[in-house]
Amino acid sequence: MRTIKGPGIFLTQFIGGKPPFNSLDGLAGWAAGKGYRALQIPCHHPHIFDVEQAADSQSYCDDIAGKLAEYGLVISELSTHLEGQLVAVSPIYSDAFDHFAPAEVRGNDAARRAWAIQKVQQAAVASARLGLTAHATFSGSLAWPFFYPWPPHNEQRFQDAFRELANRWRPVLDTFDEQGVDICFELHPGEDLHDGATFERFLQLLDNHPRCNILYDPSHMLLQQLDYLSFIDIYHSRINAFHVKDAEFRPNGRSGVYGGYQPWINRAGRFRSLGDGQIDFKGIFSKLTQYDYEGWAVLEWECCMKDGDTGASEGSEFIRRHIIPLSAHAFDDFAAGGKGD
Template identity: 65%
Template sequence: MPNQSTGLRGPAIFLAQFIGEEAPFNTLEGIARWAAEKGYRAIQLPTIDDRFIDLRKAAESQAYCDELNALCENAGVVISELSTHLQGQLVAVHPAFNDVFDDFAPKELHGQPQARTEWAIEQLMLAAKASQRLGLTAHATFSGALLWPFVYPWPQRPAGLIEEGFNELARRWTPILDAFDQAGVDLCFEIHPGEDLHDGASFERFLAAVDHHRRAKILYDPSHLLLQQLDYLGFIDQYHERIGMFHVKDAEFTPNARSGVYGGYQDWMERPGRFRSLGDGQIDFSAVFSRLTQYGFDGWAVLEWECCLKDAEQGATEGAPFIEAHLIQPAGHAFDDFASVSSSRSRNRRILGLSSTAD
């Protein structure tokens, strides 16, 4: 079982940006061995490609899941979490995005928004059971977005529009959260622009709408917060009890006279806000790892490589030692224990100049 140890673990790597048509990136065994050779101890596994995991079979067959775990362990890694980012996106899609998001669904569902949503919800239900069978305790996904076209409103939003959108999100996601609860797995929403859950305030709205469901957690990725100019360290202070997963991804934000947070419709290379390989951006990862350790985060530090400048192979090669160097072994005792003194209630009262017994 991959997640029986506790504390901040790593390095792990999210495979979505590395899966391809050429070996070793076209089979689970091949990409798992590649990751292990790079120094990674775990892989976060997307569930959209049957070459790597048959989600329905994983939900139904313990023997199949045991085989998947054994294959990965023989390759030198474990599965840290499963991901349904693309399927989660399809749980809630504003009509403006129907055409482009059809590409995330099976071809036979293209042009059928309602059937596509039902398929996506079923995928999440399968992922809950598959995660349970694999011995996992957290799962990564997106919330989808009904409200994103109205994030910066003009004309003014009609009264009640936002509330209606979050009520509908809750209606769709609550049964899924219940299924994950039955499986004993936290459902971690990546806080991400383009999703209705894109910052702390929107996550709070969703949390209230699902009655503070205990399985509604956060996938913390500081890069998305930096590019929105949020306090990504304060975010940990405020939401640490709900942070269930961690993507280690770097970014930089250098506004100029032509464009800022919205990027001016420019390609990634020209945007003021850009994702970068680890160590090449502005994220203070020493502080991030320190805060997560301070609050007892129990999960994997997972590289998500996205960079408009550096090659993926180089990013993956540099990522494992970068994460390894930032892992913190929590202190086993206070640094000043060597100077500790004996204690008793009577002594403490005597030091304070009080009588030996309380009045």
């Protein structure tokens, strides 16, 4: 067993147009001031981190690492959640997701997909240059529009969708394998990979690809009413990234898991700041420690009520309290017999 690394913080929800949130230096100083030790950095803000340049230049990566080191920080993972989403977009969602891509490929599914694949592959090379071992992303969604199918279940539709999903991701996973980096899919409603069953189906079609892994985020599992502790027992060997995010599920007479198209504040399932929700983080940190999780505990802050700066401050201390420092010896060593006994 080993002690989980942390706390880290995912920057996506905090990047903005005003200081300190509009530059890597500003964000690093802000995060370090709250006690964070690592940043999970998205790849869709070139003024914060230029993934194309990082893939092309070791000196750029060294400069980034050196800059963060001045604040006592490292990078936990890079993230291509938005780019990963564009690897596989159902035609139903094409217009909705088009703005995630640059203007020159919008409205052209093939060009947009090629751009997205290139960006994720650049992130693989950049991760290796930075000495990282894991990467965070989304799978995209070809089957999701039919997640609760009517007309009734059409197995061929799902076979075709997952076969195509695997075909699109296999060369990307091969690139990550060449670079010695695990790609960790965040299991998330809206993505084809959203629970254990869908991950298994995908993994099987990829012949158990060694770089196909999981970003574990219990908030999405709670909102699906999935047993997120048993999930660790089943899939711990594939969990190589961890978002520490809280949530609550309080069903009522008007809506449940699906949310009723309501604002987050009115939904039965809601994301909350760490400690304000229902998730058993003591159980999670215990199980991940038991199973020798090697990665970082990274705050992803989303809350329907609390201010983000407050959530980030509280989140750093919350993660620190839940990390289990491993003992150098067993508690009952005192009772063991000596060599002369």
